[in-house]
Amino acid sequence: MRPEDLPEVRQLQLFRSMDTDKFDELLGRSYVQNFPAGLELIRQGDPADFLHVVMDGAVELYAKWGGRECTMSVVRPVSTFILAASIRNAPYLMSARTLERSRIILIPSAALREVFRRDTEFAVSVVNELAGCYRSIVRNTKGLKLRNSRERVASYFLRQSTLLGGAPSYVLPVEKRLLASYLGMTPENLSRTLRALEAHGVKVDGMRVIITDRARLAALAQPDTLIDGPDPDASTNGSTLPEARARA
Amino acid sequence: MRPEDLPEVRQLQLFRSMDTDKFDELLGRSYVQNFPAGLELIRQGDPADFLHVVMDGAVELYAKWGGRECTMSVVRPVSTFILAASIRNAPYLMSARTLERSRIILIPSAALREVFRRDTEFAVSVVNELAGCYRSIVRNTKGLKLRNSRERVASYFLRQSTLLGGAPSYVLPVEKRLLASYLGMTPENLSRTLRALEAHGVKVDGMRVIITDRARLAALAQPDTLIDGPDPDASTNGSTLPEARARA
DNA sequence: CGAACTCCTTGATCTGCATCAAGTCATGCG
DNA sequence: CGCATGACTTGATGCAGATCAAGGAGTTCG
Known part of the structure; x- marks a missing residue:
């Protein structure tokens, strides 16, 4: 170590x-x-x-x-x-x-x-972490069951931007095929969805996501704190992708 | 009280x-x-x-x-x-x-x-319960993402039977519309799926589920302990339906 | 530097499932 | 008892998304 x-x-x-x-x-x-x-x-x-x-x-x-x-x-x-x-x-x-x-x-x-x-303090931390994990995957399940794939992609993009303080552009933290699988869709379908989303305020060039019209994207994504966070919770581990980075 | x-x-x-x-x-x-x-x-x-x-x-x-x-x-x-x-x-x-x-x-x-x-013992119980809830919903998500709706229905039926000690017949614990929504499908689709499953070893009459050919049903459902349980865990709360009853 | 990957994209097609629309049946209530 | 309500079913249709197939673009490695 x-x-x-x-x-x-x-x-x-x-x-x-x-x-x-x-x-x-x-x-x-x-x-x-x-x-x-x-x-x-x-x-x-x-x-x-x-x-x-x-x-x-x-x-x-x-x-x-x-x-x-x-x-x-x-x-x-x-x-x-x-x-x-x-x-x-x-x-x-x-x-x-x-x-x-x-x-x-x-x-x-x-x-x-x-x-x-x-160690009581450690016990408290563990239970908080675990409750956070649980809540994170509940959010995930809600997204899967309540949204279609285009809405899931749109809210994913919007959420990442929000996590970066409203950045209009950022780099995907994972390959698209992983993103697709995480969002419960095929790579082909993700690819086509990206094309379709250009008319809804977001453009993707390689690994870079560029939000061209935040309001329009939000209209499609209908972000909801009870699905997309942020939570008073921190730990989201176990059912999320890493945060994007603003610059490559 | x-x-x-x-x-x-x-x-x-x-x-x-x-x-x-x-x-x-x-x-x-x-x-x-x-x-x-x-x-x-x-x-x-x-x-x-x-x-x-x-x-x-x-x-x-x-x-x-x-x-x-x-x-x-x-x-x-x-x-x-x-x-x-x-x-x-x-x-x-x-x-x-x-x-x-x-x-x-x-x-x-x-x-x-x-x-x-x-109370340390209580802390241990809480953390175990919470971990159980987490694991339960992870199973649920796996089912949603890896199985299609027919497979989800088939494994649900098989799982219930197993929980009742391999009972060949039992009564659904909830209305079909709730079962459908829980399994991530529409009531219409569930209804049609039930018809289709008659050729795969299970028949549903009203609220009663009758397993006519367990092997055939299992061939379709491909039960997996890492999705369907049972777990060494007990508590599954937070993301399951109640157990069925053998008799009405 | 070329070859072999892998990732991504695009097109064509197919299908699982949702949606819309009736209609039946059971249940509860006035 | 008869009507209303809600659950369930069945049929017709449409669409979202999967699958299949092929090509392009970037990356790794001999």
């Missing part, structure tokens, strides 16, 4: 308020590993022995059934993933693979559960 | 392991209310002042956006709902309405959060 890693992990909502001794104990029992791009870190159904913290790179969480796959979430530094399975000591419901070369800290689930019982 | 209420609440996973004094304190700060059928108990966006416990009747959790609505879950006695919002002190993401005349216990969210800090 690098010396600069600890403070970065420590500043996460999940670990920020806990006792220093307990934090050191937790991280003392952890490992760091480097993984090449495209490696399957976790196969759904495996026992959840570790909470993962992405320090560098990017990890895709995805679900498989029969021959089909879909992207559930993409995790970028510095964040954790699959807290629920670790805490419950239950099998992972999602698989995980690296999208790039990644460096990941592995915190043993057993250590997590032990410290949970001994 | 009736004298028989307390033991019924106490036996819930969420309250079973906690300290008796703390339990009494929690319930001592609670209220009971009776509501007629069809009443909106909670409007999405409202502050989450109470954790709700359904003692009698039935409650539908649903989401709204624009003019559209969808059923997220139906809660029957004895279970709690919207734990996540209460714990986080955040606005409800779903609305709730009674489907029948219902009796509901209201536990103040503030009391919940206080006791969480003072």
